[in-house]
Amino acid sequence: MFTNNWEFGDPAFEDVSGSELETIEIELLLSGIHRMYGYDFRNYALPSLRRRIWHHVHAENVSTISALQDKVLHDRECFERFIYSISIPVTEMFRDPELFLAFRRKVVPLLRTYPYIRIWHAGCSTGEEVYSMAILxxxxxxxxxxxxxxxxxxNRSLQQAKEGVYEISKMKQYTKNYLEAGGTGSFSEYYTAKYNSVIFQPYLRKNIIFAEHNLATDTSFNEFNVILCRNVMIYFNDELRDHVHGLFHESLSRFGVLVLGAKESIHFTRYSDCYEPLDRVEKIYRKVK
Structure with a gap:
C-alpha cells in the first residue's frame, strides 16, 4: 500500500505555496503544448511569459492556468489564439531610425560588393521592419x-505581413521614422491609401519570402549575408538565447552581418569572439570566424 507522511493541515503539506503551484501549472502547460503542437516555450523568460499566460487566462474566461491547459490542448482554435497572445507583435516602420541610418552608412557599402544578397528577418512579426528594409x-x-x-x-502575424496592409493612422509616425532613418524619397510613394488603411506597393513584396519558422525548435535553412533579429531574444532565457545565437552563427556567411535589438548583445554568449562590432551602439556585428 502506498503511504506518505503528509496529512491535510500538516505544515509540510501547506508548504506548496501559490507561486510554486503556479510554476507547476505553467510547466505542465508548456510541456503539453510542446508535446501536442511542437511549439517550445519552455526556455522563454518566466516573468514575461507568466504575464502573457495570465492575460490569456482572462481572455479565455477561465480561472486557472490548468483550465487554460485543458482548453488549449482540446481546442485548436484556442491554441491559435494562445500562440498569438504569447507572441504579441510590437513593431513599426523604421523602428529605431538610428539603426536604419547606421545600416545605410555601415552595412550598405559592404552589400554593394556582393553579386547577390540574402537577408533574414528572424521574428518578423507583422512585417513593418521587413518593408522598411525593402524600401532602404x-x-x-x-x-x-x-x-x-x-x-x-x-501565422496570423505572417498573414498580415504578406498582405502589407496597415492602419493609415500610423503613417504620420512612420513617415517621421523614415525621414530620420535617412529616407531619400517621399514615404507616401511607397503605399496606396484606401479608407482607413494603406497597402504597400507590390514591387516591395516581390523579393520577400514569408515563412513560418520557430527559433526554439527549427534549424538553419540557408546561408545569409545579413540576419536581423531585434527585440526577440529579450524574451528568452540564457539557454535558449545561446541556442539561437548558435543558429545565427551557423546561418551567417563569412563576414556576414548580425543586427540585434537595443537591449540585446552578442557579449556573454559563447559566440562573442566570433564577431567584431560595426556599430556598438546600434548592435551591428560582423562575423569574423
Whole structure:
C-alpha cells in the first residue's frame, strides 16, 4: 500500500505555496503544448511569459492556468489564439531610425560588393521592419539583387505581413521614422491609401519570402549575408538565447552581418569572439570566424 507522511493541515503539506503551484501549472502547460503542437516555450523568460499566460487566462474566461491547459490542448482554435497572445507583435516602420541610418552608412557599402544578397528577418512579426528594409534597399539600388526571408512562428502575424496592409493612422509616425532613418524619397510613394488603411506597393513584396519558422525548435535553412533579429531574444532565457545565437552563427556567411535589438548583445554568449562590432551602439556585428 502506498503511504506518505503528509496529512491535510500538516505544515509540510501547506508548504506548496501559490507561486510554486503556479510554476507547476505553467510547466505542465508548456510541456503539453510542446508535446501536442511542437511549439517550445519552455526556455522563454518566466516573468514575461507568466504575464502573457495570465492575460490569456482572462481572455479565455477561465480561472486557472490548468483550465487554460485543458482548453488549449482540446481546442485548436484556442491554441491559435494562445500562440498569438504569447507572441504579441510590437513593431513599426523604421523602428529605431538610428539603426536604419547606421545600416545605410555601415552595412550598405559592404552589400554593394556582393553579386547577390540574402537577408533574414528572424521574428518578423507583422512585417513593418521587413518593408522598411525593402524600401532602404530600393533607395540604395540594391533591391533587385536581394532576397529577403521574413520568418515568424505566429501565422496570423505572417498573414498580415504578406498582405502589407496597415492602419493609415500610423503613417504620420512612420513617415517621421523614415525621414530620420535617412529616407531619400517621399514615404507616401511607397503605399496606396484606401479608407482607413494603406497597402504597400507590390514591387516591395516581390523579393520577400514569408515563412513560418520557430527559433526554439527549427534549424538553419540557408546561408545569409545579413540576419536581423531585434527585440526577440529579450524574451528568452540564457539557454535558449545561446541556442539561437548558435543558429545565427551557423546561418551567417563569412563576414556576414548580425543586427540585434537595443537591449540585446552578442557579449556573454559563447559566440562573442566570433564577431567584431560595426556599430556598438546600434548592435551591428560582423562575423569574423
Amino acid at each position: 534597399l530600393h533607395e540604395e539600388g540594391l533591391y533587385e539583387k536581394a532576397r529577403i526571408y521574413a520568418t515568424d512562428m505566429n
